[in-house]
Amino acid sequence: MKVKLFLSVAFFLSIICHVSAQDDLLKELDTIKSKEKQTETLGFKGLQICNMQSTKLTAKGEWYVLISHRFGDLTEGFENFFGLDDAYTKLGAIYGVTNWFSVGASRQTNNKIYELTLKYRLKTQEVDGFPVTIVGYNTMDINTNLSTDQYPNLQFNNRLAYTTQLLVSRQFSDKISLEINPIYIHKNLYDETTERKDQFAVGLGGRYKFTKRLSMNLEYAPRINAPESEVYHNLLSVGLDIDTGGHIFQMVFSNCQTMNDVYAFSNATGKWNGGGIYFGFNLYRVF
Amino acid sequence: MKKIKICLTLLSSVFIVSCESNTYSELAPPTGNPTYTANIEHIMEHNCISCHSGTSQYPNLETYDGVKNACTNANLICRIESQSCGARMPLGGSLPQTDIDMIKLWAANGFVKE
Numbered sequence: 198m199k200v201k202l203f204l205s206v207a208f209f210l211s212i213i214c215h216v217s218a219q220d221d222l223l224k225e226l227d228t229i230k231s232k233e234k235q236t237e238t239l240g241f242k243g244l245q246i247c248n249m250q251s252t253k254l255t256a257k258g259e260w261y262v263l264i265s266h267r268f269g270d271l272t273e274g275f276e277n278f279f280g281l282d283d284a285y286t287k288l289g290a291i292y293g294v295t296n297w298f299s300v301g302a303s304r305q306t307n308n309k310i311y312e313l314t315l316k317y318r319l320k321t322q323e324v325d326g327f328p329v330t331i332v333g334y335n336t337m338d339i340n341t342n343l344s345t346d347q348y349p350n351l352q353f354n355n356r357l358a359y360t361t362q363l364l365v366s367r368q369f370s371d372k373i374s375l376e377i378n379p380i381y382i383h384k385n386l387y388d389e390t391t392e393r394k395d396q397f398a399v400g401l402g403g404r405y406k407f408t409k410r411l412s413m414n415l416e417y418a419p420r421i422n423a424p425e426s427e428v429y430h431n432l433l434s435v436g437l438d439i440d441t442g443g444h445i446f447q448m449v450f451s452n453c454q455t456m457n458d459v460y461a462f463s464n465a466t467g468k469w470n471g472g473g474i475y476f477g478f479n480l481y482r483v484f
Numbered sequence: 485m486k487k488i489k490i491c492l493t494l495l496s497s498v499f500i501v502s503c504e505s506n507t508y509s510e511l512a513p514p515t516g517n518p519t520y521t522a523n524i525e526h527i528m529e530h531n532c533i534s535c536h537s538g539t540s541q542y543p544n545l546e547t548y549d550g551v552k553n554a555c556t557n558a559n560l561i562c563r564i565e566s567q568s569c570g571a572r573m574p575l576g577g578s579l580p581q582t583d584i585d586m587i588k589l590w591a592a593n594g595f596v597k598e
Contacts, residue, residue, distance in 0.1 A: 269575065270571055270575075273571065282541075283535070283575055285576065307575075307576040307577070308576075308577075342530055342531075343530070344526065344529075344530050346526040346529070346530075347512065347526040347527060347529075347530055347583075348508065348511035348512045349511070349512060350506075350510065350511040350512070350513075351511050354502035354504060355506055355511060357502065359503075383503060383505075384505060385502065385503065385504065385505050385506065386505065386506055386507075386508065386511070387505060387507060387508075388507065388508055388578070388580040388581055388582075389507045389509075389581075390581040391578060391581070394505040427566075427567075428572070428578045429578075454575065454576050455576045455577065460576070460577065464577050466572065466575075466576065466577060466578070472567065472571070473571070
């Protein structure tokens with residue numbers, strides 16, 4: 198009787214071991230498979246869609262020089278010569294520390310804002326594997342136009358504003374790529390009548406490729422908890438990417454003239470149906 | 485995992501700098517009797533004269549007379565507080581409400597110079 202019991206326990210244990218051994222083998226096969234998975238080619242050609250970042254990063258050791266312009270309000274016509282009189286400029290550089298991590302710095306006209314950026318890829322879309330590319334993006338603005346003459350209690354930290362973004366994109370086909378981007382904006386200085394110190398937005402973007410060197414981009418970023426005010430509106434931009442070989446030339450029509458992310462997602466002043474459309478371009482040169 | 489750790493460390497180091505927020509009115513407590521030299525000149529200097537100086541853009545806002553003239557003859561107050569008289573100024577974003585209120589009070593008090 199004892200022998201029977203012993204044999205059945207041993208048999209039962211051996212079955213469990215056998216099954217778990219099979220599991221291990223299967224896992225091993227899985228890991229081998231995943232190593233062979235191909236990553237998708239990049240859905241976005243430019244580092245930006247229009248104002249919003251795309252999930253593309255610089256390669257390791259690469260320098261990108263960024264030159265952006267946004268002209269004045271196009272809808273004013275000849276009064277400002279379709280915006281040419283009131284141009285804003287942004288100059289900056291981005292460096293790829295590794296293939297998945299890059300740092301950037303730029304300076305732009307409006308409020309003399311310096312913007313420092315970190316961009317890091319957490320996951321890449323795979324063929325028959327992981328469905329999306331996930332990239333984290335952080336910006337820190339330093340507003341150097343503020344002065345203690347005007348604001349006597351001003352401290353350095355009041356000059357700072359941040360965004361934290363999680364860019365999630367998927368390339369659906371050779372022609373179409375889409376992106377969703379939850380955004381958190383924090384301002385150390387804000388106007389309580391028109392702004393919030395903590396603002397959320399959801400960026401939506403897409404790219405449609407016409408030819409190898411030409412594509413159309415669209416982005417829209419509704420704010421989630423924006424205060425009721427007629428001053429600022431949700432970002433909406435449309436653009437055209439022209440790949441000239443050495444650099445990407447992006448033409449942009451947007452309702453935001455200012456080019457840093459904090460302003461683009463929470464302080465866009467224009468309205469597509471009521472004045473305030475700004476034409477401009479982003480130019481990236483790779484070194 | 486290593487990637488995530490590095491990213492989190494970098495992120496936290498950025499946010500350690502400071503996240504305490506203030507409003508514009510906290511940084512410049514409202515005054516009952518604003519003057520051009522103590523208040524209005526600084527607002528113009530940091531927000532307007534990059535364009536409204538010399539003859540580049542009418543009205544000239546570099547001087548007391550220029551600003552006073554812009555308030556009485558060139559809709560300055562209407563331009564900074566709404567879009568009803570043309571594109572809202574300054575371009576690229578509104579002045580904080582506390583600054584708009586100060587300019588309006590200064591005009592209502594009779595454009596006190598000093």
